[in-house]
Amino acid sequence: xxxxxxxxxxxxxxxxxxxxxxxxxxxxxxxxxxxxxxxxxxxxxxxxxxxxxxxxxxxxxxxxxxxxxxxxxxxxxxxxxxxxxxxxxxxxxxxxxxxxxxxxxxxxxxxxxxxxxxxxxxxxxxxxxxxxxxxxxxxxxxxxxxxxxxxxxxxxxxxxxxxxxxxxxxxxxxxxxxxxxxxxxxxxxxxxxxxxxxxxxxxxxxxxxxxxxxxx
Numbered sequence: 289x290x291x292x293x294x295x296x297x298x299x300x301x302x303x304x305x306x307x308x309x310x311x312x313x314x315x316x317x318x319x320x321x322x323x324x325x326x327x328x329x330x331x332x333x334x335x336x337x338x339x340x341x342x343x344x345x346x347x348x349x350x351x352x353x354x355x356x357x358x359x360x361x362x363x364x365x366x367x368x369x370x371x372x373x374x375x376x377x378x379x380x381x382x383x384x385x386x387x388x389x390x391x392x393x394x395x396x397x398x399x400x401x402x403x404x405x406x407x408x409x410x411x412x413x414x415x416x417x418x419x420x421x422x423x424x425x426x427x428x429x430x431x432x433x434x435x436x437x438x439x440x441x442x443x444x445x446x447x448x449x450x451x452x453x454x455x456x457x458x459x460x461x462x463x464x465x466x467x468x469x470x471x472x473x474x475x476x477x478x479x480x481x482x483x484x485x486x487x488x489x490x491x492x493x494x495x496x497x498x499x500x501x502x503x504x
Contacts, residue, residue: 354430357421363410393490398498
């Protein structure tokens with residue numbers, strides 16, 4: 289990780305990035321220059337690093353970072369995704385692999401309260417994300433709390449457009465140079481479990497029975 293003293297001053301921030309992220313920045317800048325576009329660079333920050341908040345807050349405020357917190361409303365779907373990822377070891381498969389994974393129903397463990405415990409863990413994690421979002425806003429850092437379902441369900445295009453405007457910020461949201469230049473390549477967007485839970489979970493009726501009377 290980047291140490292706070294280095295991140296807040298001294299060597300250019302670019303030198304603090306990994307080689308892979310520098311390559312991403314270079315490709316993005318080259319594309320933008322070729323087409324006369326402005327660029328916004330993004331990165332994924334895991335929830336487990338919240339312990340670094342004191343210096344992270346200073347860094348994000350100084351660098352003008354805008355924070356998007358993403359979570360699901362449907363906790364059972366989150367469990368389904370986590371179990372699938374654990375079984376396959378691939379959270380970002382190719383189109384062919386995603387199709388193959390999606391054809392197989394997943395069994396969720398329900399014995400000895402395992403499913404309820406898993407759901408409670410997800411619930412605590414999402415509550416922590418909500419608290420983190422509130423903390424980011426209280427620190428004066430632009431923040432958005434987004435539900436995954438809003439981006440992929442009906443009205444998803446409008447939700448994505450709204451999210452894009454937030455990421456760009458008020459100074460760039462209306463800039464035509466920031467207009468989408470090309471659609472997202474279809475081969476890079478794959479939903480593994482896009483159907484109903486009944487079609488995705490092999491022991492669906494058992495899961496429903498176990499969760500009867502619970503918040504889930």
